[in-house]
Amino acid sequence: MLSKSTIKLNKTICERARRAAEDAGYSSVEEFIEHAIEKALANHEASLSKEELIRKLKGLGYLE
Numbered sequence: 001m002l003s004k005s006t007i008k009l010n011k012t013i014c015e016r017a018r019r020a021a022e023d024a025g026y027s028s029v030e031e032f033i034e035h036a037i038e039k040a041l042a043n044h045e046a047s048l049s050k051e052e053l054i055r056k057l058k059g060l061g062y063l064e
Helices: 011-024 029-059
Strands: none
Touching: 011 029
């Protein structure tokens, strides 16, 4: 079972997230926020992987 944590968000952001979740058909604002965070983390991790790949290719002499 996944554990849950509580976070505090600005009321304006919460309201925007609630409307976006409703418009997009999410079952809850929590589900929408979890999905948004997952996407942001995946993008961040992908950019780190890209930077690592570039460093490796430079180290091998394929890039300058």
